[in-house]
Structures are given as C-alpha cells and as structure tokens.
Amino acid sequence: MEIVATALLAVFTTGYLVLAGADIGVGMLLPWLGRSAPERRTVIAAFAPFFLGNEVWLVAVAGILAGAFPGMEHELLYAHRQLFLLLLLGWVVRDAGLWWRGRFDAAWWRAGCDTMVVAGSWALALALGGVLGSLLAGSAPYGLPIVAVFALHGSGFARLRLPSSLRHRAVGSYPLTAVALAGLALAAGARLDLGHAVAGPSSLKIVTVFVLVMLPLMLGAQALSWWTFRARVKGPGYL
Amino acid sequence: MDDPVFTARLQFALTAGAHFLFVALTLGLVTLVVLMQLRATVTGSEVHGRMVAFWGRLYVINYAVGIVTGLVLEFQFGMVWTGLTRVTGDVFGVPLALETIGAFFIESTFLGLWIFGWDRFNKWVHLAMITVVAATAYASAYFILVTNGWLKKPVGFAMVDGKAVLTDFGAMLTNPAAVLAFWHVFFGALLTAGFFVAGVSAYHLMRRHPDVEFFRRSIRIGMLTVIVSLMPSVVFGGVQMPFMEPSGVETDPPALAQVAFGFMAFDWFVMAWFALGFMVIFFVKPLLLRARVVHWLIIAAVPLPYFAMILGWLTRELNRQPWAVLGILRTEDAVAPLTPGAAQLSFVCFVSLFAVLTGVNFWLLARHARRGPEVVRLGAAGEAAAPLPTPTF
Numbered sequence: 218m219e220i221v222a223t224a225l226l227a228v229f230t231t232g233y234l235v236l237a238g239a240d241i242g243v244g245m246l247l248p249w250l251g252r253s254a255p256e257r258r259t260v261i262a263a264f265a266p267f268f269l270g271n272e273v274w275l276v277a278v279a280g281i282l283a284g285a286f287p288g289m290e291h292e293l294l295y296a297h298r299q300l301f302l303l304l305l306l307g308w309v310v311r312d313a314g315l316w317w318r319g320r321f322d323a324a325w326w327r328a329g330c331d332t333m334v335v336a337g338s339w340a341l342a343l344a345l346g347g348v349l350g351s352l353l354a355g356s357a358p359y360g361l362p363i364v365a366v367f368a369l370h371g372s373g374f375a376r377l378r379l380p381s382s383l384r385h386r387a388v389g390s391y392p393l394t395a396v397a398l399a400g401l402a403l404a405a406g407a408r409l410d411l412g413h414a415v416a417g418p419s420s421l422k423i424v425t426v427f428v429l430v431m432l433p434l435m436l437g438a439q440a441l442s443w444w445t446f447r448a449r450v451k452g453p454g455y456l
Numbered sequence: 457m458d459d460p461v462f463t464a465r466l467q468f469a470l471t472a473g474a475h476f477l478f479v480a481l482t483l484g485l486v487t488l489v490v491l492m493q494l495r496a497t498v499t500g501s502e503v504h505g506r507m508v509a510f511w512g513r514l515y516v517i518n519y520a521v522g523i524v525t526g527l528v529l530e531f532q533f534g535m536v537w538t539g540l541t542r543v544t545g546d547v548f549g550v551p552l553a554l555e556t557i558g559a560f561f562i563e564s565t566f567l568g569l570w571i572f573g574w575d576r577f578n579k580w581v582h583l584a585m586i587t588v589v590a591a592t593a594y595a596s597a598y599f600i601l602v603t604n605g606w607l608k609k610p611v612g613f614a615m616v617d618g619k620a621v622l623t624d625f626g627a628m629l630t631n632p633a634a635v636l637a638f639w640h641v642f643f644g645a646l647l648t649a650g651f652f653v654a655g656v657s658a659y660h661l662m663r664r665h666p667d668v669e670f671f672r673r674s675i676r677i678g679m680l681t682v683i684v685s686l687m688p689s690v691v692f693g694g695v696q697m698p699f700m701e702p703s704g705v706e707t708d709p710p711a712l713a714q715v716a717f718g719f720m721a722f723d724w725f726v727m728a729w730f731a732l733g734f735m736v737i738f739f740v741k742p743l744l745l746r747a748r749v750v751h752w753l754i755i756a757a758v759p760l761p762y763f764a765m766i767l768g769w770l771t772r773e774l775n776r777q778p779w780a781v782l783g784i785l786r787t788e789d790a791v792a793p794l795t796p797g798a799a800q801l802s803f804v805c806f807v808s809l810f811a812v813l814t815g816v817n818f819w820l821l822a823r824h825a826r827r828g829p830e831v832v833r834l835g836a837a838g839e840a841a842a843p844l845p846t847p848t849f
Contacts, residue, residue, distance in 0.1 A: 266572035273564040276556045284553020287545025294534030309524045316520035320820050417546045420622045424553045438565040
C-alpha cells in the first residue's frame, strides 16, 4: 500500500509541475509574450482553459500528504513555511488577477490584473523552485535555476498554443522542459523519508484505494479538457 | 497579538470565515443554476437559458474567490496547525484527503470544462458538467464537515502512543456532529442563495427593468428557495445541540459564544418572518412586481443568512474551547511553535489579502448584479467573437 501511495504522490507532484508549470511560466513571461493589452489577453487565452484543472494537482498532492503521509505534511510545510507563504500569496494573487481581468472594462484595471498575474506567477515559480532547491541541494537559493526552467517551460507551451503572430516570441521545447520538471520532482521526492511519516494501515488503505478508484474519473476529466481545448488559440478568450 | 496561539487562531477564524462567506453562496447558487439549466435543456426555454448565463456569471465571480481562499485553508494545517497533524493527522487527514481527491479536484476540472466549454458541448453534456460540479461541491462540504465534526465529537479512533489512530472510518462518516451539520449547511447555503437571487431580482423589479419575465421568474425561484429551506435549516441546526454538549469533557467557552448564539437566534427569527411574508407575496402578483417597499425589504434581507452563517460558526467553534479536538488536543498544543513575529507576518499577509479579496469581490458581484442580464452574452468569446474584451457570461 505504501508503495502505491508513494507512486500516486509522485504522479500528482510531477503532474502538477509539468501541467501547472507551463501556465506559471506563461504568466511569468506575459509582458514579453504580449506587448499590448489585446495581445496579453490572447496570451492568457493560451492557458486559461487549463489553469483551473492544472492547479488542483497541487491540492491533490496536499490531500495525499495529509491522508497517507500525515507526518510529512507538517514536516515539509512547516520546515518551508516562508516558501509556502510565498507560494500561497502568489497563487491567490495570480488567480485573482486572472479571474478579475475581464470583469471591469478599463485599461488601468486590466494593467493591474496583468501585474497581479505576472507577480503571482513569479512568486509561485520562486517558491516552488525554493522548495525543490531546498530538498535537492539543501538550500532554497539553489532552486533559482529551476525558476528559469519554469519560464522556459511556459515559453515552450506558448510556442505550441499561440497564434503565428505571437509565436515567434516564444522559444523552448515543451517536451524537453516537461521531462526536466518531472525529473526534478521525482529526484526531490526520492530524498524525502516518507516511510517514517506514513499513516496507519487503516488510513493508508482508505486513502490509497479511494484515489485509485477516483483516478479514472480524474484523468478522464482532465483528458477531456485537454482534448476539448487542444486547438491553437486564435484570439482573446473568456478571461 | 504577542501570543502566537491567539494570532494563529484569529488568522484561522478570519480566513475560514471569509472563505465560508463565499462557499455558502456558491453551494446554494450552483444548485439553482443546475435547476435553471435543467429546465432550459429539457424545455428549450429561452428565458431559462438567459437565467443560466446571468446567475451563472455571478456564481463564477463568487466561486473564484471561494476557491483561492479555500487553498489557503487547506495548507494552513501543515503550516500553522502542526500539532493537529502530528497528534491526530492519521484520522483527521483522511477526510481531508478524500475531499481534495473526490471533490476539489473533480469540481475544478469540470468547472473549467463548463465555463470554457460554454458553446463547445452538446447541451446535455454541458448540463451534466455543471451537475457534477454541484455534486462534488456538496461532497466537498460533506468531507470538510466530517473533518470538522470529528474535532467536535471524536469517534472511530484509538490513542496509541499519544497519537490518534483510525479504527472505524464508518463511525467517522456517520458522526452525527458531521451529518447534522452537513444538512444544516446544505439548507443554509440554499437559504443564502435564495435571499441573494430574490434580492438581486427585487432590485431590478424596483428599477422597472424591462425584462419583467426574467426577474419575475427569478424572484419566485429565490423566494421559493427561502420558503423551502428555512425550516429544515433551523431544525438541523437545533437537533445538533444535544451532540454539541461536551460529554464528560470540561470546556470553558468564552462569553462570545453565548452572544453569537443569541444574535443568531434573533437573525433566524427575522428570516422566518421574511419566509412567512414570501408565502403571501409569492401569490400576489401586483405586490411582487410593483411594490417598491416590498422590493426594498427583500434587498435589505440579503445579508441576513450571511450573519446567521458566521454567528453559527462562531457558536460551534467557540463552544469547543479550550480544545482543538475535544478531550484529546488542546488548542494551544495544536499550534506550531511559531515565534510571535512569524505568526504576525502570516497573519498580516493573509488577513490583508483576504480583506482585499472580499472587498473587490463584493464590489464586482454588486456591479455585475446591477448591470442585469442584457449585457450578458452567451458563448465563450472564441473564434467568432469580437477581438475586444467581451463579457461572456
């Protein structure tokens, strides 16, 4: 059971970094990928249908930690509480900027929301890079290169999604950075001593079996979302 | 504020309270949106289709802040309430895990499909999506209340070496402190949405909005929701009381708990009068459509269920003190060994952020509610839409 739970944790962690890493990266590069307000709205449309479904992978990670590895939840979060404070602030500010952007029709409002998206994305990347750096190399500043990987990953994603008029501004290869982020996630996870933090047999079984039962629905819904919005973006969208 | 325990408690109370303000409306409103979309899908009714767009947009505005505030709560357990996860994590973490996997994850994915896939799916598929969103929203509320109910009435566990170990998950799922609270919140959320829909509709009827048909139907849906959900909400709130009595465990709730309960009871009394009034107005068309005094009263009633919700939570949570988990873990032992400075930094960051979120969201909600349905356009602004920002729904 513990091996299955560990595998599930690995799936959701790598899933989060690869999927959400792309929309975080696009958010970081928003001022460069979109030079005017309508352009920026098109850039946001490149990831808008996905960000809600992407960010919940991290919620699932927190849930699996809480249920299957309760000892690790507080060890990891409390030990890195400043980084998680930054992560949460960035996450909330960024999402608020995305949701609010189209709700009021004024240039200053859109500029403010764009700023929230960019600042929030950078804060998220810094915090995630910090946590990974701390786990992999013992200190958060070692994670700074990982911040660049997020940006490059976003750029690679933008190349796949943006219309030809904007695509030339993006560089990078999405599959390459996806593999890099997945590798980082797995390497960092391998350094955690999950064994001593594992839940009791009864809790572990309930959580693991429940996740396994829900997995087809979860992945099916995600796949439906990717398939539905697979077409390259042609112009501004809902947000 | 020099006491990190007090700072951490106040932070949780304020952030959870702010989150719940959004959750209450989200839960109730999504239910009404599902019913509207069901009617629109089955009968092809044009006015119901527009109602889905208008009320659905207000729902999404509200939901957005609900989700981001919920994230902060989910992570606070590991960052601030480490004692809770250290001593009782083996039990407490299970419903939380089920909530994130079986509810939060699926709810968000399907909500994304519903919002962004507005004109891309078959109408039945699109209806199924919002139905899944509503069902998982209730699943989420249930699992959270299982978690919360366990703090109030710990069941299905054994203490082994100073740590709680889960022994009977069924007992936890059927814990009366969770199940009764769930139905209380279920009807309370409907009540919140009912007063909200009635209040916004009353505003437009008072302003003599040309689309009388739209708001006549809406206000009746809102009033009917209030009439139907008020009594069950009060009853499920009331029958919780015996289970709320501490069983052999000494508690020392602050005086505020009594005060909150008193105000809540008064608030329910006022809402009951509104529900009675609605039963009359519902059938008297001239009063419903023309009487501005009636409209004003209905608008003024919109905050009532919110007060009841917050006061109810205060009563529930304060009555357990000084215990975080009744009889097992004291609140002071549940908080991480934070320095006063660290606790204050976290407090200032989250509370100021939540204040801004609540304020801006209230403004946006009021603004979009006031604009009415005529500016609402169906369909995600995609290929065919104008290149300039277009509010979709």
